[in-house]
Amino acid sequence: MSFIPFLDAGESVQIDDLTIENGEERIAVYGRLEIRRDRIGLQDIQALKAQVDAIACELEGSAHLPERVRSAQQMSVMPSPFTDRNCA
Template identity: 40%
Template sequence: MARRKIDPTFSPYTDETAVRTIGTLSIENGTSRIALHGSLDITRDRAGLRQARALKSVLDAIVTALAADDLPEAVAEEGEASETVKNPFA
């Protein structure tokens, strides 16, 4: 697995390696999609406000990037290439 860099500025759809982490929520950048993994508890305190603002900043950047492009109706699904290998136990 490739090591991912944590990018506090997070420029959506520009690379396949940047990850923004807010709490235990990871937002993984990609050139055709952005993946969200984990969870985020936004508490009613200053820490929760910081996390909500960080999440809003990332989502605003994503929306801005999407709105700036002439988008297709849907992104084609990328299938993983498979390779048949000889059974080492046979």
């Protein structure tokens, strides 16, 4: 697969209705994946395991991991230029 964890090239991987979206600081996993007791279920779980293993390997190989990177919610919010602060 061409998905290299934390190399942000706007890539994402789709496994059924589950999406793994690549980014430089974080990888987003969202959607739904049903693992059924059939060949498709086996293929899906193997694909998911391969992605999780690749992400874990990349993190384990990183020498200088911070305790926690800032989340999108922690980033500063710019005030709206359309808000008139002099109005009551």
